[in-house]
Amino acid sequence: MTDRIIDFIGDVHGCGQTLGRLLRKLGYQFEQGAYRHSERRVVFIGDLFDRGPRVRLATQIARAMVEADQATWVLGNHELDVMSLVLIEGGQPIRPATQHALKLARATFSDFDPAELLSLCEWLRDCPLFMDQPEWRAVHACWDQHAIDWVRQRFNGASPGTSFSQIYRDEALKKSVARLVRGPSLPLPQGRYIQSSDGVSRKRFRVAFWIDDPNTLGDLVFQPDPLPEDLSEYPVDQDQHSSLPYYAPHLPPVFFGHYWRRGTPEPVASNLVCLDYCAVLREKLVCYSHQPGENLDACHFSWIESVSEWR
Template sequence: MFDPARSYDLIGDVHGCAHTLARLLDTLGYRRQAGSWRHPRRMALFLGDIIDRGPRIREALHIVHGMVEAGQALCIMGNHEFNALGWSTPALPGSGRHYVREHTPRHARLIKESLQQFEAYPGEWRDFLGWFYQLPLFIDAGRFRVVHACWDAGLIESLRALYADGRVDEPFLQAAAVPGSFADTVFNRLLRGTDMRLPHGLTLTSDDGFTRAFFRTKFWEENPQTYGDIVFQPDALPEQVAQTPLSAAEKTELLRYGPKEPLLFVGHYWRSGKPAPIRPNLACLDYSAVLSGKLVAYRLDQETRLDPRKFAWVEVERPELMQ
């Protein structure tokens, strides 16, 4: 799969911003030739979440799929591709569900734009759903790693025993309909990250209107002391919660990706500001493109520690976000 002599442009969550993706590829030196965006020496690597939310989901999928089919890109699965598969896949009898991802109002809201934009192209949507199964949940290239939300070495080792290349199948997807199953744990951890329940039964309503009893947590902090030390999401915790000390049990349960591990690239987390490493071996490339943010790439060559000068991005222009 990997040519060690080749350089890679790792690209964060696109979410249907096809025009912005084309501008970023152009900025990176890719040109549209023979039906695909191509670079003479580099390959793109997409971190998942190509679909949902944005105004040009179908166009974005055609760009990414075309590049993958032409050998010009690789793409991993994001939680939104998993959501689409779960939405369209009946659950097994006895699971207590009709679909792997139940058709609740909240879930319907998240996938609404994708379904609407493919209403006139049902065959294409079925084909893309089939292609989503070809997207691995992770890539381990030795000197660098790629996963949509969180690298959990233990889970990935167990998953490799079943699916050596990280590409799962429909039975595994259907198994995820059972809360707490291995499949459910894999999808939640690798594609959604780690989280922690808010104390005292508190809930938070995020800027996108969803109310949650959990908050997303860092999986690399070396010596956290409070909830505020581990929060990793756009929505801040209330000050009183942020100052709450972590218990010994909570500290023990935290996942840690060590500073001496290989380079790790993730998306998923809706960052803002100027793109930069989180630490020398960890970068998040999701900078909220579909919320008028940036579509970000990291231009990886042979380095073993991240170079802040190698982040590249384009600002998402307002016309992109209009149908």
């Protein structure tokens, strides 16, 4: 795998038509049922499911590429959430379908017939939660070595396989998986909350996992909604800080998604690339084309404006 250029593609969220356009822009050709390229391969960084208008198309493209050995599909939180609602074990769904869970998964459920979605979810059991190559790494939200080691040991590898339901039965495993697919967050001080742009009020905020010595909460925040100004200057509690993972700059580059970035894509640190640029909010579906061994550079990003997905 290491001699090929790797195209890491961020959160597709049902923008299936935009995904096809991005692959063609990168030089992939649709032949024998899958997009293919002789010198490149794709790593989908997760969250192909939910929210957008063409979830089924997006997943058909990705699955066909995986089956043709042209891509790897790294699982995101939205894949895991749908799988846990759809997969049956011991005669019951793994996770009960709450109103909130059904609302998040609505675009996926409405685009598939139930048997087809079940079969896709069964197939996804064998997709990995992370990729750990000598020269690069990929995960949906956060590389936390402790969580990676824990998951690898419990799954005997990177894919849940027949152990999928254990994620919802084993608290330590659940926490580790959540760390990989949702990333770390911190609680706001007592009684405070953030009214975020999606209409939800939150008592926690998402934080970066590569800040060595933060002084204030503002040094750590990594999400679209800023902290209120007074909280931004709030000192970091050292106990809280020591609970967070830290990814050091000498480690291999990590490619991830999940964080709803905006603007012109660029690496977030010398060895970290976030690929989620809000395709499903009519922004960009973003790719980083990595030649293993080379330094990261903003010139290796490419993207498609996703607005035509709705025309």
